[in-house]
Amino acid sequence: MKAAFAYxxxxxxxxxxxxxxxxxxxxxxxxTKKPVSLKGTVTKVEWTNxxxxxxxxxxxxxxxxxxxxxxxxxxxxLVRQGWSRHSLNVGDQVTVEGAxxxxxxxxxxxxxxxxxxxxxVFAFSASDAPPPSQ
Amino acid sequence: xxxxxxxxxxxxxxxxxxVGAAAQAPATTxxxxxxxxxxxxxxxxxxxxxxxxxxVRPRDTTPHGPTPRxxxxxxxxxxxxxxxxxxxxxxxxxxxxxxxPLLPAAKALMDKxxxxxxxxxxxxxxxxxxxxxxxxxxxxxxxxxxxxxEGNIHSFRQVFMDGRKHPDDPDPTxxxxxxxxxxxxxxxxxxxxxxxxxxxxFRGHPHTEQLHTIERYTRKDLGxxxxxxxxxxxxDYSKPFTLTFTARLRPNEELMEYICQENQQDAQHMHGSxxxxxxx
Numbered sequence: 001m002k003a004a005f006a007y008x009x010x011x012x013x014x015x016x017x018x019x020x021x022x023x024x025x026x027x028x029x030x031x032t033k034k035p036v037s038l039k040g041t042v043t044k045v046e047w048t049n050x051x052x053x054x055x056x057x058x059x060x061x062x063x064x065x066x067x068x069x070x071x072x073x074x075x076x077x078l079v080r081q082g083w084s085r086h087s088l089n090v091g092d093q094v095t096v097e098g099a100x101x102x103x104x105x106x107x108x109x110x111x112x113x114x115x116x117x118x119x120x121v122f123a124f125s126a127s128d129a130p131p132p133s134q
Numbered sequence: 135x136x137x138x139x140x141x142x143x144x145x146x147x148x149x150x151x152x153v154g155a156a157a158q159a160p161a162t163t164x165x166x167x168x169x170x171x172x173x174x175x176x177x178x179x180x181x182x183x184x185x186x187x188x189x190v191r192p193r194d195t196t197p198h199g200p201t202p203r204x205x206x207x208x209x210x211x212x213x214x215x216x217x218x219x220x221x222x223x224x225x226x227x228x229x230x231x232x233x234x235p236l237l238p239a240a241k242a243l244m245d246k247x248x249x250x251x252x253x254x255x256x257x258x259x260x261x262x263x264x265x266x267x268x269x270x271x272x273x274x275x276x277x278x279x280x281x282x283x284e285g286n287i288h289s290f291r292q293v294f295m296d297g298r299k300h301p302d303d304p305d306p307t308x309x310x311x312x313x314x315x316x317x318x319x320x321x322x323x324x325x326x327x328x329x330x331x332x333x334x335x336f337r338g339h340p341h342t343e344q345l346h347t348i349e350r351y352t353r354k355d356l357g358x359x360x361x362x363x364x365x366x367x368x369x370d371y372s373k374p375f376t377l378t379f380t381a382r383l384r385p386n387e388e389l390m391e392y393i394c395q396e397n398q399q400d401a402q403h404m405h406g407s408x409x410x411x412x413x414x
Contacts, residue, residue, distance in 0.1 A: 025249040028404040028405060049392050049396045102405050103403050103405060
């Protein structure tokens with residue numbers, strides 16, 4: 001078990017240098033000074049280019065439900081890193097950490113996602129975004 | 135999704151990511167990688183891995199070996215490559231101590247550019263020498279060299295290798311008119327006839343229709359393709375300058391479909407410039 005965990009750490013440690021990809025500037029669209037941590041229910045998954053997207057319903061502090069638009073990398077990048085179009089499904093309960101759009105809309109670049117099965121995965125969403133928080 | 139976390143799959147991921155890091159490019163793995171789980175940041179069920187990535191030097195898994203050659207003796211550039219041009223910042227291809235000789239009007243134009251207007255962000259082509267941060271394939275035959283781009287709106291570029299000259303007055307286009315020749319083992323691609331619409335990078339380095347590029351591609355070994363590109367554009371730059379970028383081979387990779395126009399939602403949310411982005 002200890003050996004397996006060591007391999008796990010080795011595998012994880014290499015994640016951050018593997019540049020994530022986007023066809024546009026991250027800094028112009030998202031604000032790392034507006035980090036978001038969103039817990040909610042997946043309402044839609046768009047396995048599309050140039051970015052895969054998913055949408056989640058999140059209850060805000062006043063109890064109102066707000067739908068967030070969350071950007072991932074392109075499906076090709078995600079597939080090459082082990083994602084599939086089945087990784088996220090409507091109805092899944094997920095937690096997303098990322099950076100909100102600079103314009104303040106309910107849109108964010110997802111950096112990490114805790115999937116329905118509890119796995120925390122990297123979202124490979126932008127080449128010039130800072131590495132995910134540890 | 136059913137988790138299937140195993141040591142082999144994690145080792146595969148580690149290898150995959152090492153390639154990407156070593157090449158300053160995304161990770162390499164065959165397209166058929168459905169056996170992998172999405173890359174995981176933390177161990178499941180209470181695991182608490184918090185690696186300090188600065189202490190890890192990824193293994194360089196770029197393939198090495200002799201440069202492959204065609205039957206006629208010229209180097210064979212075919213294969214799927216990643217990188218080889220600027221993405222975020224053209225200046226990252228400069229030699230140490232050099233600067234980009236932007237003319238004042240060109241600098242003023244660049245300074246006022248906003249990323250929302252970057253053609254590539256709007257799913258238009260990168261032009262040359264910019265590259266999209268996705269794999270691309272080079273294909274050679276007796277009369278042509280083709281660049282097939284996965285990203286870069288899934289487009290292609292053609293280079294005439296039959297000895298023809300440039301037309302006297304080419305229509306301005308995104309990739310221009312390219313003619314190729316050999317200088318020893320180096321493929322020299324000379325291109326004119328560009329439009330002035332594309333940006334050289336996220337930062338918005340501009341050019342005019344006077345742009346003339348000379349790319350010199352040298353396959354240093356099996357896994358390394360150097361692109362030494364000279365930019366000549368008296369409209370925006372005070373003198374020619376040369377940049378060097380390196381593409382890395384992605385063995386066993388295949389290009390995948392990428393139709394950028396399908397669901398572009400980014401440009402309308404962008405504000406301001408790209409700052410000083412790093413090339414991936």
